[in-house]
Amino acid sequence: MGRPADPARRERTLARATDYVLAHGLAGLSLRPLAAALDTSPRMLLYDFGSKQELVAAVLAEARRRGAVRVAEHLPPTTGSVQERLRGIWAWMSADERAPFVRLFFEVHADGLVHPENYPDQGQAITDWFDTLGATFRDVSSGPDDTVTPTLVMAVVRGLLFDLTATGDRHRTDRALDRFAELLKQ
Amino acid sequence: MGRPADPARRERTLARATDYVLAHGLAGLSLRPLAAALDTSPRMLLYDFGSKQELVAAVLAEARRRGAVRVAEHLPPTTGSVQERLRGIWAWMSADERAPFVRLFFEVHADGLVHPENYPDQGQAITDWFDTLGATFRDVSSGPDDTVTPTLVMAVVRGLLFDLTATGDRHRTDRALDRFAELLKQ
DNA sequence: GAGTATATGGTACGACTGTTTCAACAACGA
């Protein structure tokens, strides 16, 4: 009895809040501007999420969920040469459409270095890639549970993303990835 | 005439403030706690630096200065094999003593992605490494002004640092660097 | 209608923020 709950409201708010965080970043996030942009109120944000910390956690989970879906859609199984696969991963991750996601990625990592207690699953997010990439680069791995190849591939991608986002020099970073692909081929 | 100025005070404060930022990070930096830790007052910090923004800029310049000195001291010219040089760079950059510096490095990069206007020389800091590393890996470069090799080497180091700081898995990251060294050797 | 649970708005609290203002003190030359 009583008024029926409306769980869709929270979901709708979460989706729009995730858009907002992807657009504006995590660092300066504040309830009042966020609420204003979402046509709601700080009161309702706390009503739905309990606290800012829980809201942020929900937003990050949602962002990661979106990213995982896109990755699953995009990464095909082992087809083509090593270079083609590597170039595909790089082209997709470094595309302009991924920029907000990449930015949030770096932001969370940096904040996690200062406040590790807030991100209990930070390591998990990194190592999760290994299952995906381990399968993709099985033919250049030293074994079925080779973690070294995925580690190196992801390090190159992340390191070049770091460079690209800081310098904007796409030509140089693209060529560096090609060089890595050549090295890996041998 | 009048009381003589004491420029040493500002220098002393800057040095200790840099220690503090390296220890506590940039994100939550606040004048009152900083002043308390430095046995001074917010009043004096603004007196010496004009504003918080200028103080931060001075601290970052000082941190970069310290880093540059250490790098210059540590990186010898081209001696030993490619693997030895690469392993030396990695061992030095991933050492525990460098952790505060690395953390600040990632923090500045992340903040620069959200507020590029505050870091006009962000790209510069990246490309500065090329002169240093270009010289160190001259024998595997395709030419005297090859920027691709330094870009790739730095991407691997930064990417693995990202991984190491997030997961703490030194064994796996060490092995990934070794794998890269083998690839580069060929 | 009453009863009840959910959903909101408005407002204020206490703790912070960077910065300013006003006053006083300290060290020098004349």
Next chain:
DNA sequence: TCGTTGTTGAAACAGTCGTACCATATACTC
């Protein structure tokens, strides 16, 4: 001693932050 310049403390200002409190509105069952 006096004027001058550099230094410093205390307090306040105007703003923002997350959050709690209180009232009210809404939508349902009985």
